[in-house]
Amino acid sequence: MMRQPYFSFTGGTLAAILFLAAMFFLFVFLPVSIVTEAFGRLGLTPGQGILIFIAILLGRTVNIPVYTSERLVMVPRMPTFQLRMNEFGQPRFDQEPANELRKQMFAVNLGGMVMPLLLSLSFVLKLHLSGETGTSLVAMGGWIGFAAVLVAGGCFAVSRPDPLTGFRVPLVVPALITLLTVAVFVPEPLRPVTAYVAGTMGTLLGGNVIPLLMPGRRNSLVAPIVSIGGAGTFGGVFVAGILAVILA
Numbered sequence: 001m002m003r004q005p006y007f008s009f010t011g012g013t014l015a016a017i018l019f020l021a022a023m024f025f026l027f028v029f030l031p032v033s034i035v036t037e038a039f040g041r042l043g044l045t046p047g048q049g050i051l052i053f054i055a056i057l058l059g060r061t062v063n064i065p066v067y068t069s070e071r072l073v074m075v076p077r078m079p080t081f082q083l084r085m086n087e088f089g090q091p092r093f094d095q096e097p098a099n100e101l102r103k104q105m106f107a108v109n110l111g112g113m114v115m116p117l118l119l120s121l122s123f124v125l126k127l128h129l130s131g132e133t134g135t136s137l138v139a140m141g142g143w144i145g146f147a148a149v150l151v152a153g154g155c156f157a158v159s160r161p162d163p164l165t166g167f168r169v170p171l172v173v174p175a176l177i178t179l180l181t182v183a184v185f186v187p188e189p190l191r192p193v194t195a196y197v198a199g200t201m202g203t204l205l206g207g208n209v210i211p212l213l214m215p216g217r218r219n220s221l222v223a224p225i226v227s228i229g230g231a232g233t234f235g236g237v238f239v240a241g242i243l244a245v246i247l248a
Contacts, residue, residue, distance in 0.1 A: 038245040041192045042123050043130075052119070059111025060234055063227045066108055072101040075224045105225050106212070112229025112237050116200040123193045133189040143186050144194050150181045151202025152210065155236070159207045161220045165232035169207035174199060174240035182248045191248040199240030207233045 032050060039049030108114060124144065128137045135143075154177040155169055162168040178199035186194045208228040211217040229237055 034246060035242055038196075038242045041245055042196060043126055052115075056111040056115050056238065059115050060109065062110035063107040063225060063230060064110060064114070065105055067106040069104040069106065071104045071219075073104045073222050073224050075100050075102050102224050104221070104223075107225060107227045107230070109227045109229035109234060112227070112234035113204055114229075116204070116229070116237060116241060120197040120201055123196060127190075127193050133187075135187075135190070140190060143190050144197050147178070147181045147186055147194050147198035148202040148205065150185075151178050151198050151240070152206030155203050155206030156210050157206075159211055159233075161217070162232050163222050165230060166221055166223050166226035167208050167211050167217075168232035169203060169236040171235045171239055172243075174203040174207070174236040175243040178202065178240050178244040179247050182244060186248075192245050195244035195248040196241045199244040200237050203233060203237045203240050204229055207236060 032053065035053045036046045036049035039052060040046065044052070124140065127133060128140060133140065151174060155174050158173050159167045159169050178195055181198065182191050182195045212226070212228070
């Protein structure tokens with residue numbers, strides 16, 4: 001007689017508690033601590049950092065449509081069967097097509113583009129009004145813009161079309177480019193804000209916006225929804241903004 005499979009943990013209660021504590025530390029406490037530390041360097045309290053972190057994660061699921069193209073793309077879906085009666089009153093199963101054509105839609109992601117853009121503007125304005133850097137708004141914008149252009153160039157070079165998400169950028173590459181750019185070129189008082197703005201906006205520009213403005217690369221996309229800052233680049237944007245600030 002075949003026995004049903006079962007699973008058991010044989011390490012003891014203490015080992016189980018330690019394992020759960022380690023998982024909590026790695027996947028909850030450590031990420032939240034890193035995020036709050038990064039936002040703390042940008043002038044936010046830990047509570048504000050946690051709220052923004054949660055808002056960004058929730059916003060990741062929201063795509064705001066901005067344009068619907070006339071270009072049709074294939075949307076795969078599971079085949080369906082419908083029960084119908086033929087002319088003799090006998091039942092029959094008719095299979096519906098497994099795929100369908102839809103117009104390609106372009107959108108912006110709330111957590112991956114809209115919120116980083118608003119945060120970038122607020123961080124720059126707050127730093128300028130504080131007067132801590134001793135530089136004018138024009139000079140500050142020049143440093144941030146210079147760093148963002150370098151990050152955008154690097155992200156453009158590594159972005160690739162993805163059949164499901166549009167354009168995809170490697171997770172840690174934007175953060176490494178941002179960190180190197182800020183550490184080498186940007187004055188120290190401007191580094192935290194420049195790291196966040198250049199890391200997020202540079203990744204979005206080079207990984208999504210610029211490729212979408214090029215007809216050849218845009219027409220290579222077959223995803224039904226192409227979201228700027230969405231699944232293909234959200235991780236790169238988020239990690240670049242947070243990690244670069246921590247290490248800058």
